[in-house]
Amino acid sequence: MGRAAADVDVLVVGAGPVGLAAAVHARAAGLDVLVVDHRAGTLDKACGEGLLPGALRAVQALGADPPGHVLTGISYRAPGRHADHEFTAGPGRGVRRTTLHEALRARAADVGAHRTCGRVTVLRQDAAGVEIEVTPGRADDGHPARDAADGDAGTAGAPITVRGRWLLGCDGLHSAVRRLAGLDVRPGPGAGRGAGRPAGSRYGLRRHFAVTPWTDLVEVHWSPHAEAYVTPVAPDLVGVALLAPRTVTGAGFDTLLRSQFPELAARLSGATATGTVLGAGPLRRRSRRRTAGRVRLVGDASGYVDALTGEGVRVGLAQADAAVRHLEDAEAYERAWRTVTRDYRVLTTGLVAWASGPARGAVVPAAARLPWLYGAVVDRLAR
Known part of the structure; x- marks a missing residue:
């Protein structure tokens, strides 16, 4: 059965810094963008800042x-x-975090990205686009035909359907897009309640x-x-x-x-x-892939190791840029994702393993005894 034409070029689910960065990149590429998030207003998050x-x-x-x-x-x-x-x-x-969000939200609005408030509950896709059902909340802009089925931007209502040529899942650790697109790494057979959240x-x-x-x-x-x-x-x-x-x-x-x-x-x-x-939390997250058809996972939604090295924003922004550059090529985005996250994944995984083992107490003494190595790691992560 045929599908209606796309409402927008790119749907961005998640209005945190990564989602807003993706919206800015998409607008720079000349694409029409709608950002959807279940939270309204200025967003905060538990992070190192x-x-x-x-x-x-x-x-x-x-x-x-x-x-x-x-x-x-x-x-x-x-x-x-x-x-x-x-x-x-x-x-x-x-x-x-609130200051960062306000600055990026203003920038996204300045370049013409639209935003609405609602929770994504259904995701469907075909060869030409991605369709989501959104239970609306209060909208941040007055974008026509995006706010609610009856055009009332101030109240919640029945789910509305929005269609885009592409969808970027930038909705964080507990990503609904990752789950709805079938990209979650699920616990194995026989796992009970709390599976996937080891001690x-x-x-x-x-x-x-x-x-x-x-x-x-x-x-x-x-x-x-x-x-x-x-x-x-x-x-x-x-x-x-x-x-x-x-x-x-x-x-x-x-x-x-x-x-x-x-x-x-x-x-x-x-x-x-x-x-x-x-x-x-829990902070550790994995995805089977970063792509499924016309869906791309970006930022924490695509997988996360730990906050120990403080790199989440940098890595997420690099992914947002890569996702927009490779909308037409899923494998190219998978390769770019591996490239921009490699240092973070390797160094953070290694440091978390060290910090979780019996040698945890040696982390600071080792950094003090080997300042050249400690400095090299800091600069590699901070570049």
């Missing part, structure tokens, strides 16, 4: 330049020991503290069971992200901070905690 030099340059190349706090390098720290390395490729920037699965927690940053470095504090990432994001604000297995993060942010990082907790004891604690 550090744009390493390569990520900052990629954001600026998109035409956005969000304000924040200069980052000059990374410091690995443990009680009585630390290893510091300053970036050789120029500075990075600590940027609130060692890592989770993240993040909150902010109103305090003047005491360093221009991203501090990574190591304890026996967790890491704490301290990122200055404004002249009077630092973000603290904690990463650990669920058995550890389940204690809650404050308990985890005090029990695993007493020196850091003491430094922050006089600071006011701002906002709420946000969580994310």
Whole structure:
């Protein structure tokens, strides 16, 4: 049976930084774009909020330049020991996730990408395009025939159908597109409840503290069971992200901070905690492929190792560029995806394996004893 002509050239599901970057690239290629996300307004996420030099340059190349706090390098720290390395490729920037989102959302709107709010519940495709059913919510723009079946942009209603020539799934760790396109890696036979989330699965927690940053470095504090990432994001604000297995993060942010990082907790004891604690996880995600017909998975939706190296934004932005360049060639995108994620996958997998084993306590001492190797890894990831 024939299908109707596409409503747009490219459907982007997910309005985080990666989805918005994909929309900007698609508009630069002369394509009509609709961004769909079940969340309205400015989006936040539990993350380290550090744009390493390569990520900052990629954001600026998109035409956005969000304000924040200069980052000059990374410091690995443990009680009585630390290893510091300053970036050789120029500075990075600590940027609130909400600030980054606002800057990229404004840029996407400026170049003519449309956005609507709704949850994707059905995905169908044929040789000519991809069709999704969206349960609408509040729309961010007044794009005609996109907001709701009856044109009422302010209320939710019955599912609407939208069709595009291509679909980019940029909807994060818990990607609905990955699931609906049949690209999830599922647990094997006999797996019970909770399968796919092994005991060692890592989770993240993040909150902010109103305090003047005491360093221009991203501090990574190591304890026996967790890491704490301290990122200055404004002249009077630092973000603290904690990463650990669920058995550890389940204690809650404050308990985890005090029990695993007493020196850091003491430094922050006089600071006011701002906002709420946000969580994310499990972090490890896999996909069978990054492509299925006219669907492309991009960013965390395509697979994720861990936040330990702080590279998520840079790698996601590189994937967004590659996905748009290779819309017509699935295999070319698969090759490009492997190329732009290779360093991240290899180095992060290796470091997580080291940090999860009996040699975890040697990470910071090794970095301090071998500054040339530590610096080379930092610069490779930050470039």
